[in-house]
Structure formats: structure tokens, C-alpha cells
Amino acid sequence: MRSRDDRTGGIGSGSIRKQLSQNFLTDIPVARRLVRAAGISADDLVVEIGPGDGMLTGHLLNNAHRVLAYEKDRHYAAKLRARYASDRRIHVRHADIREITPPREPFTVVANIPFAASTDIVRWCLAAPKLTSATLLTQCEFARKYAGDYGRWTKLTVTQWPTVTMELDVRVHRYHFHLIPQVDAAVLRLRRREQPLLTRQELHGYHQFVEFGFSGLGGSLAATLRQAAPAPKVRAACTMAGIALDEPVGLISPDRWLTLYQALS
Template sequence: MARHRKTLSQNFLHNTAVLRGIVRAAELTPADLVLEPGAGEGTVTRALAREVREVIAYEIDPGLAAALPRRLAREGNVRVVPGDFLRARPPRRPFAVVGNIPYSRTTDIVRWCLAAPALTSATLVTQREYARKRTGDFGSWPLLTVSSWPEFDWRLGPRVARHHFTPVPRTDSALLRLVRRPAPLLPHRELAAYRALVAEGFTGIGGSLGATLRRTRRADRVRAALAAAGIDPDATVGRITPPQWLRVHRALRREG
């Protein structure tokens, strides 16, 4: 089992204050349905079960999954699902995802959450560097964050020190919050065009966003759109904030 945990990058939490902090950060209500990826030994599961209506706990490790019903016997609102969370079909009714997830599967779990139509929020314990990169804390913004920005707010939560985990990982962790916006920042009919623009920009052809966009658009239109968004003509794509991307999209659409 220890070897399997290492392969999956599973590090378990037992500190009561940290567990309460995770649940508090998730901003749950007593009526909520919560899915938990990687339930492990059930410590986060138990904390969630005491705050919400129903928890569906997924655990891929057969030994851990088999032990969870006994560990959670006092909680009457937990359903344990042995198997891979990434193969789960998202509920059709509103739900949240909360979990201390295996680090090696972070990106796949984040993508699963973003693709789930009824997801309201995801609160995930990830490596701190991952959370900082995805929320712009290093002053740059990756493709996944920018492309999903009209629909999701990416938030960097509190640090979780490495000594709170067993086994102790090499780096500290942090809470990453993905919160679906009440209404997208763009009309639904424009979302596909916005994502296509972002994908084009992130190809990096030409070394700057301006150079990339000028390959398929008139130079004066690109120059005006960048100016409207307050972007330096030679700015590299990673340094452009999500709000600036939205302004570029609107300016190009308006002039087109």
C-alpha cells in the first residue's frame, strides 16, 4: 500500500485545525452535495460529512477504499465509491468538489472540474507552487486559467505546511479554489471565440502576443486592441492578465 501511495503522490492530513480550515474555505452549505477525489483514510471525508447533506467519496486504492465504510460508519451521509474519480460521471444537479488530491493527478482533476457543467466550486489541496502559478501569484498566467476565466474565478487559498502531512512531502501545499461565476463575463455565444483567441495567442509564434495576432489580422486592428487593453506591443503572452485578454477579445470583436 505504501508503494501505491507513493506512486499516486498521496499525502494524508490529520491535523484537526487544517481539516476545519479546508472545509471552511470551501464555503459549503448544509444542503450541498460534495464529491471528494482521493478520500484516502477518510479524515477530510469525515469533516465534510459533518457540514453537508451528502458526500460521495472516491478512492482508487483498493485497500483504502475497503476500509473507508468502517472508518466512516458513524456518518450516515457518505457513499464510498472504489475506483478512479476521473472516470466518474459528473452529477447533473449542483455539486462541489473538495479534496486533498494526489499531486500527480492535479491537472487532470482540475480539468475534470472545469468540464463539469453543474460544478459550483472546487477546493483542492495542491502543491503550493501549482496553486500560485495557476492563480497568477508569480505575475504570469497560464493557458488553462486564462481560457476558463470568463466562467471561473481562480483563487489562491491558505498555505498548508508540509509537516501536517503523512508521509511528509518535499514542499508545502496550498488551497486552490475554482469558483464558477454566477454569470459568465462574456455572453455564451462569445465563449468559443474567446477561447480560440487565447489558444492562438498562446502558440507563441512571433515571441509576443502582438506578433502572433498580426499573423491573421491587420496590424492596425491588433495595435488598437492591445492599446485598449493597456498591453505593451511587445508583451509576452504569459504576462497578460485575464482581464486584459477579455478587453483584447472585445476590442477585436468590436472592430471586426
């Protein structure tokens, strides 16, 4: 049965949730599994993005030291504030995470994120210097794309690989949500490496290298690289990295990009 808000189209209605791309998790075991997958410790600061009706929030408080919850929907932000008014370990803000400066201390993100904002939220996480990990429940296709599960890798995944890994975790059926989305969801796990695979100076060069490699100047990665380096050197580097000379850029895994960069450097 729909709530009164749903019937009237008022604050918190299904129409408002659609506008905000909100699909609330309704399965408690799935919520517990998601929080458990995040590997939260009793000392951790957790940022929850879009907590909605708080399905994950209580489980996070059972495991974390502190929780910062950012909810764009004023109605649900107010409800969460009221529910946890006596708990000083949680701070709830009515805000869009994309407009928030990340914490200046180490933190992890655990969230059932709005599908429509997934790319922006991933970029926000990656840009946060103190982020240690992010466990994001999002559209299954999106999670598979950024984890390379289709056998293709995005420029963002390749660019971040020396410092952050992106992995596909558990899949969640769409009927575990309300409103029910048109597609299943899955967990995308971001982990910042304790020790980057490249130095700060090397990272700058690597980022430029990836940007040029994805420019598509030659049809294949090798052909593109031959625009800037001698053909014999490109051929030798591709052989070292296990990359065919006609291999399209999107099919090349991040680890091979790294080997190729080091060979050409």
C-alpha cells in the first residue's frame, strides 16, 4: 500500500523519488551483506550517500565509529535526523554529495547510490584524497562496465588503476528495491592502493599517456602510439605488454596499459 505522500504526490512521493533516481533497498539480508562487504572497522569514518529511508544506516552504525550521511531529499534527511537525534555518532545533512568537500581524514563510502548520478559519485570518490574505499550499490551494467566485466575497460578505470582498483562484487535483483528499477543492481568496489604502482611524477606522465592512447588517432592503440613514437619501439613495447598491433584501445586491460607505459618510458 502506498503512503499518503505517494497518493498525493507530496514530499517523499514516488514521483519525487523518480526525479532523484531513488530506488530504496528493501531486503535486510542484502543490506547486511553490503555493509559486511565494505569491511568496516570500529575505528572507521563512513560517508553514506543518499541514505533515503535508512536501510543501510543502522547497519553502518553497528560497525563504524562515525557516519556522515548526505541526503538530497529534504523529507528523508529530516526523518533520519529525527530517528538518530540522540546518537552523536551520526551527522545527517540535507545536501547533494557532489557539492560537498570530502573529509580531510581517512574515510570509506558505503551507499546505495542514485543510478542517474553514478558517474558523478564515482568521480567524487576518486577525487577525494583521503578516501580508502567505496562500496557502491548501483546499476549492474554500470558496475560491470567500470570493473571491466565485459572484457572492455573505460578510460577512467585505466587512468585510476595505478592508485585505485575497481572490482565487481555481489549482484542484487531489482525486486529487492522500491521503486522497482528496470534493471538489476550490483556492487562496485573501489579500493585505494596503500602503495601506488607509480610515483607521483610517473603518474602525471601515465595520465597523459592514457589520454593520448584513448584519443583514437590511429584506429588501434598501437597505431595511435605510432603517431608519437617510432614504430619499432611501439612494436617492441606492445609485444612486452601482450598487446596485438591491431587491438582496439577499449579491450586492453589496465595492467597491460601499465606495462606498455613503463616499456615506452
